Amino acid sequence: xxxxxxxxxxxxxxxxxxxxxxxxxxxxxxxxxxxxxxxxxxxxxxxxxxxxxxxxxxxxxxxxxxxxxxxxxxxxxxxxxxxxxxxxxxxxxxxxxxxxxxxxxxxxxxxxxxxxxxxxxxxxxxxxxxxxxxxxxxxxxxxxxxxxxxxxxxxxxxxxxxxxxxxxxxxxxxxxxxxxxxxxxxxxxxxxxxxxxxxxxxxxxxxxxxxxxxxxxxxxxxxxxxxxxxxxxxxxxxxxxxxxxxxxxxxxxxxxxxxxxxxxxxxxxx
Numbered sequence: 001x002x003x004x005x006x007x008x009x010x011x012x013x014x015x016x017x018x019x020x021x022x023x024x025x026x027x028x029x030x031x032x033x034x035x036x037x038x039x040x041x042x043x044x045x046x047x048x049x050x051x052x053x054x055x056x057x058x059x060x061x062x063x064x065x066x067x068x069x070x071x072x073x074x075x076x077x078x079x080x081x082x083x084x085x086x087x088x089x090x091x092x093x094x095x096x097x098x099x100x101x102x103x104x105x106x107x108x109x110x111x112x113x114x115x116x117x118x119x120x121x122x123x124x125x126x127x128x129x130x131x132x133x134x135x136x137x138x139x140x141x142x143x144x145x146x147x148x149x150x151x152x153x154x155x156x157x158x159x160x161x162x163x164x165x166x167x168x169x170x171x172x173x174x175x176x177x178x179x180x181x182x183x184x185x186x187x188x189x190x191x192x193x194x195x196x197x198x199x200x201x202x203x204x205x206x207x208x209x210x211x212x213x214x215x216x217x218x219x220x221x222x223x224x225x226x227x228x229x230x231x232x233x234x235x236x237x238x239x240x241x242x243x244x245x246x247x248x249x250x251x252x253x254x255x256x257x258x259x260x261x262x263x264x265x266x267x268x269x270x
Contacts, residue, residue: 005084007034010047014080014087017043030056035090042090043079051083055132056188059086065123065166066187074117074183093179098206101173104215110202111219113182118195120166127169127193129155129242136245143248147262150269151241158238161194169193171201196228200235204264205243237268 007024011017020038022045031046052058057065059081066088069075080087100106133155137148168175169189177183199220203213217225217232244261247253 004032004049005047007032007045007047010045010085011036014085017045017080017087031086036087044076044088044090046086048084048086052188053135054128055135057190059083061123061125062086062188062190065190068120069117069184069187069190072116072120073181074113074120075185075187076183091177091179091183091185093177093183095185096173096176096178098173101202101206101208102212107212107216108219109178109182110176111216113184114171114195114198114220117168117184118165118198122164123166123191125191126160126164127167127189127191127197129158129238132242133245136242136249139249140245141251144258144262147244147258147265148248150265151244154237154241154265154269158234163194164192165195166190167193167195167198169197169201171198172205194235196232196235197239200232200239203232204236204239207264233268237265240265240268 007022011020011022017036017038020036022037023035025033025035025044030050030052031048033047034045036043036045048059060083063078063081063086066075066078070077076089076091078086078088096106101110133152137143137152140148167190168184168187169191170186171184175185177185199216202208202216208216213232214225214229217228219225221228240261244258244265247261248258
């Protein structure tokens with residue numbers, strides 16, 4: 001059952017942050033988010049509407065992963081964590097816009113940061129796309145059975161990767177910040193996965209063209225990206241299938257948005 005705890009009540013339980021100034025921030029499907037400020041310090045507070053379950057990390061697991069990433073200079077430090085409360089240090093910087101991902105310099109910077117992220121220690125939990133698909137399907141009202149079957153078929157046919165590494169698994173532009181060094185926000189999906197899934201998310205979510213995809217692969221693989229193009233396309237199909245199911249599970253998604261993703265999914269299978 002969802003319990004909406006007032007933000008002031010939550011802050012009273014976090015030492016050093018009682019009585020902070022708070023400004024609610026946009027975003028967050030399963031949590032409410034605030035910028036909190038006190039004595040010259042700034043942090044981001046997230047309060048979950050309900051306990052987290054797969055494919056999301058528990059907040060404790062997310063904190064463990066993010067702390068390692070923060071030590072490597074790839075994320076902000078975690079300041080406080082409870083089962084439904086998450087406080088992280090505010091990062092000053094510029095959140096990337098989707099169009100910036102088409103710029104060669106930005107692509108190269110992201111690729112370099114991703115190589116460092118993928119070199120972090122394994123988390124110990126592998127990304128299970130079938131569980132994610134099941135959770136999304138459970139929440140779809142009046143599903144398009146043909147597209148659901150197409151998406152779930154793609155997901156179920158994917159082989160488990162042999163080259164697992166620590167992946168972010170939600171690399172959309174709004175989760176990438178230039179400080180000016182590239183760092184990553186929102187590690188709630190992070191776990192062990194095929195590194196190409198992160199690259200595929202960048203390409204497919206932002207509809208990068210073949211030229212940008214090639215530049216990303218070459219930057220990530222030190223000029224040897226061509227031989228990974230087919231495997232990237234496999235991960236793009238997987239991401240598209242998950243994206244359609246996720247979007248379909250969200251009440252605010254429009255029919256036009258779903259139709260556009262469905263068209264891309266059919267084209268990827270053609």
